[in-house]
Amino acid sequence: MLSNLCSFPKTNLTIMTTLSQTYRDHPLIHHHHIVPLDFDSLRTIPDSHDWLHSSPETPSSSSSSSCYHTNVDVSIPLIDLTDHDAIALIGNACETWGVFQLINHDVPMSLIEKAEGETRRLFDLPMTRKLKALRTPRDVTGYGLPRITPFFSKYMWHEGFTIMGPPIDHASQLWPSNYQPFCDVMEEYQRKMKALAEQITNLIFNYLKISDCANWLHSTGAAAACSTALQLNCYPRCPDPTRVMGLAPHTDTFLLTILHQTRTCGLQIFRDGSGWVPVAPLPGALVLNVGDLFHILSNGRFPNVLHRVVVDPTQRRLSMAYFYGPPPDFCVSPLNDPPETPCYRPVVVKDYVRLKAKNLENALSMIRL
Ligand SMILES: O=C(O)CCC(=O)C(=O)O
Numbered sequence: 001m002l003s004n005l006c007s008f009p010k011t012n013l014t015i016m017t018t019l020s021q022t023y024r025d026h027p028l029i030h031h032h033h034i035v036p037l038d039f040d041s042l043r044t045i046p047d048s049h050d051w052l053h054s055s056p057e058t059p060s061s062s063s064s065s066s067c068y069h070t071n072v073d074v075s076i077p078l079i080d081l082t083d084h085d086a087i088a089l090i091g092n093a094c095e096t097w098g099v100f101q102l103i104n105h106d107v108p109m110s111l112i113e114k115a116e117g118e119t120r121r122l123f124d125l126p127m128t129r130k131l132k133a134l135r136t137p138r139d140v141t142g143y144g145l146p147r148i149t150p151f152f153s154k155y156m157w158h159e160g161f162t163i164m165g166p167p168i169d170h171a172s173q174l175w176p177s178n179y180q181p182f183c184d185v186m187e188e189y190q191r192k193m194k195a196l197a198e199q200i201t202n203l204i205f206n207y208l209k210i211s212d213c214a215n216w217l218h219s220t221g222a223a224a225a226c227s228t229a230l231q232l233n234c235y236p237r238c239p240d241p242t243r244v245m246g247l248a249p250h251t252d253t254f255l256l257t258i259l260h261q262t263r264t265c266g267l268q269i270f271r272d273g274s275g276w277v278p279v280a281p282l283p284g285a286l287v288l289n290v291g292d293l294f295h296i297l298s299n300g301r302f303p304n305v306l307h308r309v310v311v312d313p314t315q316r317r318l319s320m321a322y323f324y325g326p327p328p329d330f331c332v333s334p335l336n337d338p339p340e341t342p343c344y345r346p347v348v349v350k351d352y353v354r355l356k357a358k359n360l361e362n363a364l365s366m367i368r369l
């Protein structure tokens, strides 16, 4: 039995931390160039964004910028949520891949299309307007570069908009008299994503035979304030995609990420023995991947999949990533049923967020036993 392995610490139960507060308390290392480029106006790739000679990880070093892998051994699992074996299929996919595509989920296609439409409307705005909603170094919501930027020597071919909490302040800068549709759609989208994330988390806990680990799923009020964020991503087309990086290789911090991608290819996951494997966009499918916290909680059974985004030469690509984790004050401990040697020490979510903000991929090794 798992008793109190994963839980809220006994102290300070009344003072709950929010995720945006956690991020605000730990601003990223400041870097001077915090504004995304106006990519559409560029004819050549500036040195600041040219990864060709700076890293062995450039997209040009990978065999496949094409989306449609012909080798069946390397296609990411596709799971129908209404399948009577869904628990086993999802658990298996988490164990063997750390990522899968999901169809027949309850998120209406019309809502996904509306959210994608609002995302397009945002990135279509002139740069002067988008800059009015710029995320400040001490803020979490807003327009700007990927949060992982300070860890790389080159900039990414990317512009993003992060939503943590109500986006009304920033949205009203973008569209002074017409911000409500954006706020309404994003709120509804996050509600549906949260319900799906909870459903999948429950299924996975079932698969892992965990019963009392997820007490935040059953709590109300402040204790139920799980860590969530919505990241809108835009990867403008690039005349020479082999020299640029849409989003550099990283793992996601929380339990699960649910991603909607437009029809343009770009997302790739790293798989031992196969290298970078594309995640082909499938109409109606959402991509779910395991983040660091599920990797810790599963005691390393689920890989926290390394992924990156490459850029297309002719089409802009958009994506919406919803991150889901336990509340910031929740303590995550490795699964111990049947008893096994823990690979990680227990960690409070907000402490892990801080470790990650300072150390990126080295964060995990800092709690490894
Ligand atoms: O755009 C994508 O496909 C992936 C986005 C992503 O990995 C992220 O926002 O963390």
Ligand SMILES: [Fe+2]
Pocket (backbone or CB within 6 Å): 250, 251, 252, 257, 307, 321
């Ligand atoms: Fe990611």
